[in-house]
Structure formats: C-alpha cells, structure tokens
Amino acid sequence: MISNSFKKNELTSYRVSIAPMMDCTDRHFRVLMRQITKKSLLYTEMIVAQALHYSKNRNKLLDFDEIEHPISIQLGGDNPNLLAEAAQMAEDWGYDEINLNIGCPSPKVKSGNFGACLMGKPKIVAKCIEKMKKSCNIPITIKQRLGIDNLDSDDYLMQFVDHCSIAGADRFIIHARKAWLNGLNPKENRTIPPLQYERVKKLKKNRPELIIELNGGINTINDCIKTLKVFDGAMVGRAAYSHPFIWTQIDSKIYGQPEEYLSRSKIIKKVIPFVQKNIENDGRLWQMSKHIINLIENIPNAKIMRQELSEKCQNQKADVSILKKIAQQLEDAGQ
Numbered sequence: 001m002i003s004n005s006f007k008k009n010e011l012t013s014y015r016v017s018i019a020p021m022m023d024c025t026d027r028h029f030r031v032l033m034r035q036i037t038k039k040s041l042l043y044t045e046m047i048v049a050q051a052l053h054y055s056k057n058r059n060k061l062l063d064f065d066e067i068e069h070p071i072s073i074q075l076g077g078d079n080p081n082l083l084a085e086a087a088q089m090a091e092d093w094g095y096d097e098i099n100l101n102i103g104c105p106s107p108k109v110k111s112g113n114f115g116a117c118l119m120g121k122p123k124i125v126a127k128c129i130e131k132m133k134k135s136c137n138i139p140i141t142i143k144q145r146l147g148i149d150n151l152d153s154d155d156y157l158m159q160f161v162d163h164c165s166i167a168g169a170d171r172f173i174i175h176a177r178k179a180w181l182n183g184l185n186p187k188e189n190r191t192i193p194p195l196q197y198e199r200v201k202k203l204k205k206n207r208p209e210l211i212i213e214l215n216g217g218i219n220t221i222n223d224c225i226k227t228l229k230v231f232d233g234a235m236v237g238r239a240a241y242s243h244p245f246i247w248t249q250i251d252s253k254i255y256g257q258p259e260e261y262l263s264r265s266k267i268i269k270k271v272i273p274f275v276q277k278n279i280e281n282d283g284r285l286w287q288m289s290k291h292i293i294n295l296i297e298n299i300p301n302a303k304i305m306r307q308e309l310s311e312k313c314q315n316q317k318a319d320v321s322i323l324k325k326i327a328q329q330l331e332d333a334g335q
C-alpha cells in the first residue's frame with residue numbers, strides 16, 4: 001500500500017468544487033469563477049496524458065493564472081508511465097492536485113481505453129494510481145461513476161474503490177449515476193441514468209475512512225449544505241457553469257468567510273484586466289465573454305445585454321470597451 005502523506009483535513013478543506021467540464025472550464029471560466037469563490041477547488045478540462053507527452057506546446061495545455069489556486073488538473077489516460085510523467089509535469093507546473101478521469105463515457109475516450117471504461121479495469125487503474133503517486137507529491141484523486149453497463153452492483157463499486165484506495169487514491173468524487181457505454185451519448189449519460197445518492201451514501205457508510213465527494217444534480221448552495229452533512233465534499237458542474245451568479249455566497253455560507261456583496265458589474269470589472277492581458281497575448285475577447293454571458297440572467301434587459309455581448313464580442317478585433325460598457329450598464333441598473 002502506498003502511504004498517504006496528506007492529512008485528512010488538507011484533503012477535505014475544499015468542501016465545494018467546480019467540476020471539470022470539456023469546453024467549459026477553461027482558464028477563462030476559471031478566472032471568472034475565482035471572482036465568485038476564492039475557496040472552492042477548481043478543475044481544468046480533461047487533458048489527455050498522451051497529448052501532453054507528444055505536445056510541442058505544453059504551456060498552452062498547462063498554463064494557468066496564479067489566482068486560479070486551488071486548482072486540480074484532470075488527466076485522462078490508461079498508460080501508467082504516461083500518466084506518471086503527466087503527474088510529474090502537473091506538479092512542476094504548480095497544480096495543487098491531480099484528478100484521474102474514470103467517468104467520461106464518450107466514444108472517442110472509450111476508443112482510447114480510458115475514461116468510464118476504466119471502471120471495468122480496476123487493476124489497470126490501480127497501477128496508474130501507484131505510478132502517479134510515486135512520480136509526484138501532490139494528492140491524486142479519482143472522478144468516477146457508480147458503475148458501467150452491467151458492472152453496476154454495490155459490491156463491485158466497493159471493490160473498485162478499494163482497489164484505488166489501496167493503490168493510494170486520496171479522494172473519490174462519485175458522479176452518482178452509472179454510465180452506459182453503448183447506446184447513450186455523453187449528454188444522455190448525464191441525464192438518463194438516474195441519480196442514486198443512496199448508493200454513494202452506502203459506500204460512505206461502509207468506508208467511513210475514505211474521503212468521498214458527491215457529484216451530480218447539486219444545483220444550489222443549499223444542496224451543497226445538505227450534501228456536506230453526509231459527504232466530505234460537493235462537486236457542482238452544470239449549475240455552476242450555466243448560472244455562475246447564484247454561487248456568490250459559497251465562501252460565506254460554506255467556508256464561513258465574511259459576507260461580501262458581489263454584483264455582476266463588480267465581477268466583470270474584476271476580470272477585465274485578465275481579458276486585456278489575454279488580448280495582448282493574441283487571445284480573443286470572446287474566450288472570456290462567452291462565459292460572462294451566463295452571469296447576465298434573471299435581471300431586466302438581460303436578453304438585450306446578452307445579445308449585445310454575443311454579437312460584438314465575437315468580432316476578432318473586439319476590445320474590452322464592450323465589457324466596460326456592459327459593466328457600467330449593469331452598475332447603473334444596480335446589478
């Protein structure tokens with residue numbers, strides 16, 4: 001057994017995390033989300049270990065801004081050596097944690113033999129974890145499903161988790177539904193298999209010493225509070241991406257920080273320097289604006305402002321003046 005060098009209170013200090021989501025949780029979204037919560041753990045999109053190995057531009061895949069801490073990098077892969085190499089790179093780059101994706105059911109990921117299909121190969125997963133643990137000194141966590149296809153009993157789930165735990169996995173994030181690898185596309189695999197919190201609860205009851213975080217269908221801060229009565233953490237995905245503004249009180253309500261009123265205009269003003277820097281480095285305004293659009297909902301004229309942002313920010317030559325204008329309009333409207 002690999003010795004666990006991390007104290008439980010370090011590993012449970014991130015009570016809430018914002019889930020890894022392809023094409024959503026890029027560094028621009030993470031900078032935006034960091035204005036909303038300083039304390040929650042943020043995740044990268046999944047980065048494939050093999051892609052990192054062969055990449056001629058690792059900076060592009062790995063770079064993040066200092067303010068994004070605490071940040072976990074999510075890796076995909078099934079080759080222990082490549083994952084160990086990627087883990088070492090992630091530590092060198094300054095990531096706080098590494099997460100292994102054992103939950104993605106997409107056909108492309110399945111054809112690469114990683115993601116959710118690894119739930120059928122606990123020995124390979126254990127080998128990957130062992131090698132990653134040996135190659136770095138930051139926590140290695142797992143994000144998995146309840147099961148796949150017909151490998152979906154409570155006993156199987158517990159055996160799988162035991163394999164990973166013995167190999168040294170430091171925290172388990174369980175998306176509380178199974179995945180069907182044939183017949184459902186990734187989107188359907190996030191909605192059709194029912195959420196089964198009871199089964200994750202049973203796992204936590206049988207393995208109280210393990211750090212278990214619940215994921216799936218957690219849509220409000222109150223849901224997080226309820227989740228944290230049973231589990232060590234609450235991971236929020238779609239509700240954080242699509243409705244970022246409803247999470248502005250995470251730090252006060254979950255982490256006991258002093259309450260701070262954050263308006264939409266204040267959040268936008270805070271990200272403008274990052275957008276400016278990105279544009280100076282050949283980035284585009286739209287990379288951040290596409291996420292900012294989700295901030296503007298449930299207020300008067302939201303539709304008009306969203307439309308303006310969407311139309312003007314997609315122009316390749318657009319600069320931050322449109323963001324300043326929208327922030328001012330929001331401020332004038334008391335938002």
Ligand SMILES: Cc1cc2nc3c(=O)[nH]c(=O)nc-3n(C[C@H](O)[C@H](O)[C@H](O)COP(=O)(O)O)c2cc1C
Pocket residue numbers: 019020021022023024045046074101102103104143175190215216217218235236237238239
């Ligand atoms: C657009 C999108 C992309 C996703 N990409 C990933 C991914 O790269 N890695 C991963 O582990 N999960 C991914 N997920 C799954 C989420 O992390 C999360 O497990 C799932 O959405 C359930 O949580 P929720 O109900 O809070 O959204 C993705 C989800 C969405 C909606």
